[in-house]
Amino acid sequence: MRDQDFDLLTQLLKSTSGLSLGPDKRYLLETRLTPLALKNGFDGFDALADEIRFKRPQALIDDVVEAMTTNESFFFRDSTPFDILKNQVLPKMLASRGGKKKLKIWCGAASTGQEPYSIAMMMAEDPARWAGWDVQILATDISKDALKKGEEGSYSQFEVQRGLPVELMLKYFRQEGERWIISDDIKRRVTFKPYNLLDTSVAIGKFDIVFLRNVLIYFDTPTKSAVFEKVRNVMEKDGALFLGAAETVLGVTEEFRSIKGLRGLYMPTEYAQEASLSFAAAG
Amino acid sequence: MPTCLVVDDSKIIRKVAKRILAELDFEAQEAGDGSQALASVEQHKPDVVLLDWNMPVMDGLEFLEALRRHDGGQPTVIFCTCNNKAEHIRKALEAGADDYIMKPFDREILLSKFEQAGLC
Ligand SMILES: C[S@@+](CC[C@H](N)C(=O)[O-])C[C@H]1O[C@@H](n2cnc3c(N)ncnc32)[C@H](O)[C@@H]1O
Numbered sequence: 562m563r564d565q566d567f568d569l570l571t572q573l574l575k576s577t578s579g580l581s582l583g584p585d586k587r588y589l590l591e592t593r594l595t596p597l598a599l600k601n602g603f604d605g606f607d608a609l610a611d612e613i614r615f616k617r618p619q620a621l622i623d624d625v626v627e628a629m630t631t632n633e634s635f636f637f638r639d640s641t642p643f644d645i646l647k648n649q650v651l652p653k654m655l656a657s658r659g660g661k662k663k664l665k666i667w668c669g670a671a672s673t674g675q676e677p678y679s680i681a682m683m684m685a686e687d688p689a690r691w692a693g694w695d696v697q698i699l700a701t702d703i704s705k706d707a708l709k710k711g712e713e714g715s716y717s718q719f720e721v722q723r724g725l726p727v728e729l730m731l732k733y734f735r736q737e738g739e740r741w742i743i744s745d746d747i748k749r750r751v752t753f754k755p756y757n758l759l760d761t762s763v764a765i766g767k768f769d770i771v772f773l774r775n776v777l778i779y780f781d782t783p784t785k786s787a788v789f790e791k792v793r794n795v796m797e798k799d800g801a802l803f804l805g806a807a808e809t810v811l812g813v814t815e816e817f818r819s820i821k822g823l824r825g826l827y828m829p830t831e832y833a834q835e836a837s838l839s840f841a842a843a844g
Numbered sequence: 845m846p847t848c849l850v851v852d853d854s855k856i857i858r859k860v861a862k863r864i865l866a867e868l869d870f871e872a873q874e875a876g877d878g879s880q881a882l883a884s885v886e887q888h889k890p891d892v893v894l895l896d897w898n899m900p901v902m903d904g905l906e907f908l909e910a911l912r913r914h915d916g917g918q919p920t921v922i923f924c925t926c927n928n929k930a931e932h933i934r935k936a937l938e939a940g941a942d943d944y945i946m947k948p949f950d951r952e953i954l955l956s957k958f959e960q961a962g963l964c
Contacts, residue, residue: 640959718928718946722953726960727933727943736930 562591566610570594570625573613578626578703579759579788581781593628631779632707634672636725637679638774642803642825646770647683649823649840650801654769655690657799662694667768669758669792670776671700674711674751675720678743680772681750682729699765701756712753714743758788769797774825775805782813789814793829799836802827846963847871849890851881851907852924853899857947861894864951868958878902882910885919891963892920895941905939912940920961924949 570590574580582590591606598609601621613621637643654664668677677700684691702708721730721741734741756765758776771792777785792802793816802817803825804810810817810827818833820826820840828836848870850861858874865872873888875881879902881893893911897904904923911921923941925932933944943957958964 635956719950719953722946722950723956724960727937731930731934731937736928739928 562587562606563610566607566614569610569614573622574626574629575781575784577622577759578630578757579780579784580626580629581779581784582629590629594625597624597628627704627706630704630707632672632702632704634675634775635720635723636675636729638676638724639806639825640724642772642774643679643683645823645826646680646801646803650770650826651684653839654801658769664694664696664770665766665768666696666698666770666772667765667795668698668700668772669756670773671702671711671753672704672707674700674708674714674743674753675716675724676700676772676774677711677751678714678747679725681747682733684750685733685747686729696750698751699768700751700753701765703755703757705755708753708755711751714748715740716743717741758791759784761791765795767795767797768800770801770803771796772803774803774808777808778805785813789816793817796829798829799832800829845869845871846891846958847873847888849873849875849881849884849888849893849919851875851878851893851899851904852896853877854896857896857949861949864949864954867951868955868964870958870964878904878907878910881907882914885911885914886916889917890919892922892958892961894945895921895923897923897925897936904936908936908940920963922957922961 567587567590571582574582594609595606598606603609603612612618658664666680671677677698681698684696700711718739721734730741733744733747735744773792777788780788789810796802804827806825810819815830817827818830820828820833821837823840848865850858850872852858853876862872862874873884873890875884877899895904895907908921921941922943922945923936924945924947926947928946936944942961945953945957
């Protein structure tokens, strides 16, 4: 790969999606973009890079971004955050929002839907508590392919075995050949929408709970800080933010603080101390 | 180190399972049919059993019935199948299995099932 192509593409990826690729990721660029180049009728990687350099065709740039996203996800990934959601955060929300009975949840890197559907199933498992509530789950991602799959709600044998308790699989999925299709009841609870976390121009609403898991790991520190700032702006002051196991706010932002003893849970700084105390009292 | 008993009449499948179990830091025991498996449960008190359904001498269902009558500690039982029909899976759970897994074994999935069962 020519150095100038590496520079061109890494800069392009960083400015459009936030993805930050170090020099050790040359092979990744090449292995993911060569098939895309061939599919689009170019001779190879170099020709694809030239096309982007000289013409900047938006559709091709979108395809490049798409090809470079890592969409891996699974149901109830890492389990702990879902336990914390169920046992700590949702009970608090039930109490604090009991008047309006409205709850808004946002999965900001929802990929193929396993995360929002896990939350939806969790709530469907507790119908008595949520009776009369308006619960909205917004699932967004930059990858249209991933969202499309999420919207279809069709998963392979491998995907439904990974992280999804068998009882939930039997209850909320129906089998069609080799695929497992999520039930309409669960599907109806989730809205999918394309959305780029770097985009500051579109308003997406205000949320009580935000899942932003396993996406910031791909960004550099200034990009992470900018995303945190933006997430803070679309969250209620006593909202809950869940990050992935390898992600943290330490050294990146002052907007959020971790909650002691509850791994993966963060809250707006001005509320975090009070929250820590009330979680401790409840737990 | 948790112990896993692999019950399958196919030696190759037992071998594949044992290799994955070693990677996951599980001690592995093996049995070629249900009655050997019962003896092994007595002796090794495994934390989890990977149980094939169709076996000679004593099949998976008979083993499960005998095991659940047994009043020692109860291991988690994950039944292993090539038949992914929801009905088939439901029946095994009704018979007392805790979970299911499709064959051939996949390391990620075994790990995920063990985590769900609180074994690691
Ligand atoms: C590894 S998946 C994480 C899925 C899920 N949150 C989980 O933890 O299992 C990362 C997702 O982030 C998405 N992504 C990457 N950059 C993004 C951006 N700038 N805006 C929105 N989503 C982005 C990718 O398309 C991908 O689907």
